[in-house]
Amino acid sequence: xxxxxxxxxxxxxxxxxxxxxxxxxxxxxxxxxxxxxxxxxxxxxxxxxxxxxxxxxxxxxxxxxxxxxxxxxxxxxxxxxxxxxxxxxxxxxxxxxxxxxxxxxxxxxxxxxxxxxxxxxxxxxxxxxxxxxxxxxxxxxxxxxxxxxxxxxxxxxxxxxxxxxxxxxxxxxxxxxxxxxxxxxxxxxxxxxxxxxxxxxxxxxx
Amino acid sequence: xxxxxxxxxxxxxxxxxxxxxxxxxxxxxxxxxxxxxxxxxxxxxxxxxxxxxxxxxxxxxxxxxxxxxxxxxxxxxxxxxxxxxxxxxxxxxxxxxxxxxxxxxxxxxxxxxxxxxxxxxxxxxxxxxxxxxxxxxxxxxxxxxxxxxxxxxxxxxxxxxxxxxxxxxxxxxxxxxxxxxxxxxxxxxxxxxxxxxxxxxxxxxx
DNA sequence: TTGATTATTGAACGATCGTTCTGTATCGAT
DNA sequence: ATCGATACAGAACGATCGTTCAATAATCAA
Numbered sequence: 001x002x003x004x005x006x007x008x009x010x011x012x013x014x015x016x017x018x019x020x021x022x023x024x025x026x027x028x029x030x031x032x033x034x035x036x037x038x039x040x041x042x043x044x045x046x047x048x049x050x051x052x053x054x055x056x057x058x059x060x061x062x063x064x065x066x067x068x069x070x071x072x073x074x075x076x077x078x079x080x081x082x083x084x085x086x087x088x089x090x091x092x093x094x095x096x097x098x099x100x101x102x103x104x105x106x107x108x109x110x111x112x113x114x115x116x117x118x119x120x121x122x123x124x125x126x127x128x129x130x131x132x133x134x135x136x137x138x139x140x141x142x143x144x145x146x147x148x149x150x151x152x153x154x155x156x157x158x159x160x161x162x163x164x165x166x167x168x169x170x171x172x173x174x175x176x177x178x179x180x181x182x183x184x185x186x187x188x189x190x191x192x193x194x195x196x197x198x199x200x201x202x203x204x205x206x
Numbered sequence: 207x208x209x210x211x212x213x214x215x216x217x218x219x220x221x222x223x224x225x226x227x228x229x230x231x232x233x234x235x236x237x238x239x240x241x242x243x244x245x246x247x248x249x250x251x252x253x254x255x256x257x258x259x260x261x262x263x264x265x266x267x268x269x270x271x272x273x274x275x276x277x278x279x280x281x282x283x284x285x286x287x288x289x290x291x292x293x294x295x296x297x298x299x300x301x302x303x304x305x306x307x308x309x310x311x312x313x314x315x316x317x318x319x320x321x322x323x324x325x326x327x328x329x330x331x332x333x334x335x336x337x338x339x340x341x342x343x344x345x346x347x348x349x350x351x352x353x354x355x356x357x358x359x360x361x362x363x364x365x366x367x368x369x370x371x372x373x374x375x376x377x378x379x380x381x382x383x384x385x386x387x388x389x390x391x392x393x394x395x396x397x398x399x400x401x402x403x404x405x406x407x408x409x410x411x412x
Numbered sequence: 413t414t415g416a417t418t419a420t421t422g423a424a425c426g427a428t429c430g431t432t433c434t435g436t437a438t439c440g441a442t
Numbered sequence: 443a444t445c446g447a448t449a450c451a452g453a454a455c456g457a458t459c460g461t462t463c464a465a466t467a468a469t470c471a472a
Contacts, residue, residue, distance in 0.1 A: 050431075122327065177380055244460080245461080260462080
């Protein structure tokens with residue numbers, strides 16, 4: 001054991017890698033949720049001292065906000081790629097989205113399910129702002145999907161009696177449910193079966 | 207202000223009403239989740255002193271376990287009634303289940319969504335047992351649904367190429383997603399539309 | 413009426429929560 | 443070579459966490 005007094009104050013080796021620390025924080029919040037993840041956990045996992053985390057992110061809520069953005073930039077962006085791909089038909093886009101959800105939610109290297117859906121499912125009134133951040137992201141993602149469906153409808157890709165808003169909400173609901181299923185141990189094949197069943201009898205224009 | 211010393215020890219007015227206290231605890235856990243609900247919150251909400259709660263339920267986890275059973279006995283039982291109703295066709299049973307989910311998850315007097323799905327979505331490793339309790343309940347409920355579908359299939363109520371296990375998982379997934387939707391503010395009508403769209407894909411025989 | 417029982421209470425426990433502070437080692441500029 | 447400036451480390455903060463305790467009064471058997 002080195003002398004405690006001598007080891008205090010490690011100086012300025014280098015600014016800690018913010019993204020690397022956020023990646024570790026993402027995993028922790030993803031798995032345990034906001035309330036169950038303590039700053040001590042985050043310090044231990046990231047290897048960054050508490051004071052440095054506070055200097056960079058103000059407080060736990062600020063760190064969580066940064067974690068949300070980091071997750072969105074790395075995982076969500078990949079998930080929603082098919083929706084923004086102009087080369088795909090509307091059906092292919094939604095099919096691609098659900099298939100990516102199936103594989104992403106059951107990916108072995110990451111916590112099961114979707115961070116956006118489970119990290120703050122239920123939260124204390126004191127951290128209501130946390131819940132709001134994620135809800136806004138979820139609603140924005142749904143709006144993105146619905147917008148894509150509207151474009152598809154405008155191009156005659158959907159049955160005339162299909163409401164894009166309802167269809168989008170339905171697809172989104174299936175995806176949210178798939179996250180819960182993944183958390184409960186559903187395999188990628190089971191998730192793909194669910195996705196396939198959701199896409200069955202797609203209301204295509206004849 | 208009454209003298210503090212004189213007010214200590216209030217004697218034995220009556221054993222507190224366990225079910226009434228559990229009902230209040232259900233609401234609290236339902237809304238905030240396991241980790242974000244403190245014993246102090248529970249004491250304030252139920253009006254029962256901490257020591258009395260500990261005498262009755264051992265600890266917070268024990269109280270939560272009792273809350274799960276209470277929720278199952280009051281809300282879940284009602285939700286799954288159609289599944290156990292022998293007078294209903296398989297389709298009617300599933301339709302009834304989803305419609306009850308739509309109204310129950312958006313019921314104004316109770317927290318949005320389903321307790322079983324959101325109360326312990328993400329939890330610390332120390333309370334992994336809590337997560338397990340709910341997961342077991344969810345899986346049991348899904349098994350119940352799948353069993354009902356198997357009976358329907360045996361009676362020729364499903365298309366021959368339909369796997370009851372997959373169909374059950376799909377229905378269950380939609381229901382879980384509906385809970386997230388409800389948490390995010392979906393109205394009963396929106397939830398009913400989602401349910402209807404899920405049933406549109408019903409693989410009836412011929 | 414009395415005495416043992418017991419559910420109840422407010423207070424107190426150690427542990428941990430999120431957060432801040434003090435001190436130090438390293439850096440860039442002079 | 444030397445001097446602030448800065449990013450880091452551990453220690454310490456008050457508050458709150460889940461839990462337990464000693465004290466008290468309502469109960470029921472005698």
